[in-house]
Amino acid sequence: MPFELLLPDEMAACDRRAIATGPFDGYQFMQRAGAAVAAIVLERFPAASRVDVLCGPGNNGGDGYVVAELLRRSGVDVAVYAEGPPRDGSDAALAAADCKVWPQPLAAFAPSAGGLVVDAVYGAGLARPVGGAARRAMESVRTAGVPVVAVDLPSGVSGATGEILGETFQAAVTVTFVRKKPGHLLQPGRTACGEVVVADIGIGEDIVAAAGATCFENGPELWKSRFPRPAVDSHKYSRGHVAVFSGAASATGAARLSALAAARAGAGAVTLLSPSEALAANAAHLTSIMLRKADTREEALAFFADRRPAAFVYGPGLDASAETGRLLFELIDRLPRPLPAVVDASALTSLAAEPGLLAGPFGGRAADLVITPHEGEFGRLFPDLRKIPSKLERARRAADRVEATVVYKGPDTVIAAPDGRAAINANGTPWLATAGSGDVLSGIVAGFLAQGMPGFEAACAGVWIHAEAARRFGPGLIAEDIPGELPAVLRDLLD
Ligand SMILES: NC(=O)C1=CN([C@@H]2O[C@H](COP(=O)(O)OP(=O)(O)OC[C@H]3O[C@@H](n4cnc5c(N)ncnc54)[C@H](OP(=O)(O)O)[C@@H]3O)[C@@H](O)[C@H]2O)[C@@H](O)CC1
Numbered sequence: 001m002p003f004e005l006l007l008p009d010e011m012a013a014c015d016r017r018a019i020a021t022g023p024f025d026g027y028q029f030m031q032r033a034g035a036a037v038a039a040i041v042l043e044r045f046p047a048a049s050r051v052d053v054l055c056g057p058g059n060n061g062g063d064g065y066v067v068a069e070l071l072r073r074s075g076v077d078v079a080v081y082a083e084g085p086p087r088d089g090s091d092a093a094l095a096a097a098d099c100k101v102w103p104q105p106l107a108a109f110a111p112s113a114g115g116l117v118v119d120a121v122y123g124a125g126l127a128r129p130v131g132g133a134a135r136r137a138m139e140s141v142r143t144a145g146v147p148v149v150a151v152d153l154p155s156g157v158s159g160a161t162g163e164i165l166g167e168t169f170q171a172a173v174t175v176t177f178v179r180k181k182p183g184h185l186l187q188p189g190r191t192a193c194g195e196v197v198v199a200d201i202g203i204g205e206d207i208v209a210a211a212g213a214t215c216f217e218n219g220p221e222l223w224k225s226r227f228p229r230p231a232v233d234s235h236k237y238s239r240g241h242v243a244v245f246s247g248a249a250s251a252t253g254a255a256r257l258s259a260l261a262a263a264r265a266g267a268g269a270v271t272l273l274s275p276s277e278a279l280a281a282n283a284a285h286l287t288s289i290m291l292r293k294a295d296t297r298e299e300a301l302a303f304f305a306d307r308r309p310a311a312f313v314y315g316p317g318l319d320a321s322a323e324t325g326r327l328l329f330e331l332i333d334r335l336p337r338p339l340p341a342v343v344d345a346s347a348l349t350s351l352a353a354e355p356g357l358l359a360g361p362f363g364g365r366a367a368d369l370v371i372t373p374h375e376g377e378f379g380r381l382f383p384d385l386r387k388i389p390s391k392l393e394r395a396r397r398a399a400d401r402v403e404a405t406v407v408y409k410g411p412d413t414v415i416a417a418p419d420g421r422a423a424i425n426a427n428g429t430p431w432l433a434t435a436g437s438g439d440v441l442s443g444i445v446a447g448f449l450a451q452g453m454p455g456f457e458a459a460c461a462g463v464w465i466h467a468e469a470a471r472r473f474g475p476g477l478i479a480e481d482i483p484g485e486l487p488a489v490l491r492d493l494l495d
């Protein structure tokens, strides 16, 4: 599978399997890793007056000794500062023995203006918060503003969770090996990494596949094969009909944003179900979107029986009362057939008031349920999961609990499926932090669901495409702009 993100234990399993099957041994992989880092240093920082390589006691430090020796041979003015010697018999000890740059204690390190730091203190083996000389080195480098190239991960960043344990370096470039790790994409790790370069060190695709990774970087390769293309003989309803529930007269915009986005995402028809008091407001702003009065659960159910939409959106612009949650539950319970749905915004808060509604059976009754909480909504829905440090793990637990695809929004949106798959999104842009952009996302996902995409793929595609549209628009973006950017993004995907 493409775009796998390897957890540290999956990476270690790849490493062991690769060494066992040959032809390279552990020290040769280390030499290849160090060579990849040295090449980046020479390419990106040719004018650095000197390079200080900071080496920890494990194999991350081993990579550092390889880098130092290669830079020395290239004529670079290089120094090594070590936090203790490598363990006897380790690959790192071999690398230290082959390095002709005499190590000084890490405590003696001070950054030099015009220089570069190579951070090879801790990588995948980070085991506890960083302290002592390593922490002081991080603080002095930060203050001096000297650029840093990190080996595998900036020391202090957890590869599994993206958390910073104690302190870290702010890297300009992070060179990792074989595949990215979740910590390269989850915040705050992602920011600390700077640019991430993945180096091939000769661990084969078959070995990566055998690791059985279930977490991926979100991107078209993950869902393109399930992406809807209208058939030549499509008609508007066969392309998928989306229903969107509108809020009251004073809160109709959110549902209209969602409806327009569903249509732009390719749904053949979109109907707004509106309370009668909001019909005039909605009618004044709609052209291709259909409008239907639905004041009661019975009227909504009659619409579902009669017009048979393929998916619906429930949440944008609704109020957050417990009644909103109960209505959704009764609707899902009494639908003529299970339907894919996106539940968002206030509806999520309303469900938090009655957690029982969101327990397993709720998801089980929807064909493909996608919920899209941001941090605050997630915390209200799953208060007991808040203490889990990994956003990836929190999303996975939530998806398992509600038997739904969870889109856990933020600058590092995580999409988790109830079958254990997860994706981390990395093409977001700060311009997306604008009112109504979540309503647009719900509509896009529903548009894909209505065209037959499964929940996880529809959610991943929706998140990536939504961010891509916002990125292309750039400064000044408001939610209304996103649907209009979708055709260009879709055209590039379908070409
Ligand atoms: N996998 C691969 O394919 C390849 C991997 N390669 C490289 O190996 C790296 C992983 O090496 P690794 O397993 O030796 O772990 P590493 O990050 O050096 O740290 C372990 C040491 O640090 C110590 N320590 C930890 N935290 C600490 C703290 N806060 N404060 C103080 N000490 C702390 C810890 O001490 P201990 O917990 O044992 O007391 C132990 O001594 C990986 O990131 C990559 O760069 C490449 O060579 C190519 C192929």
Ligand SMILES: [K+]
Pocket: 060, 119, 120, 121, 122, 123, 150, 151, 152, 153, 154, 155
């Ligand atoms: K490091």
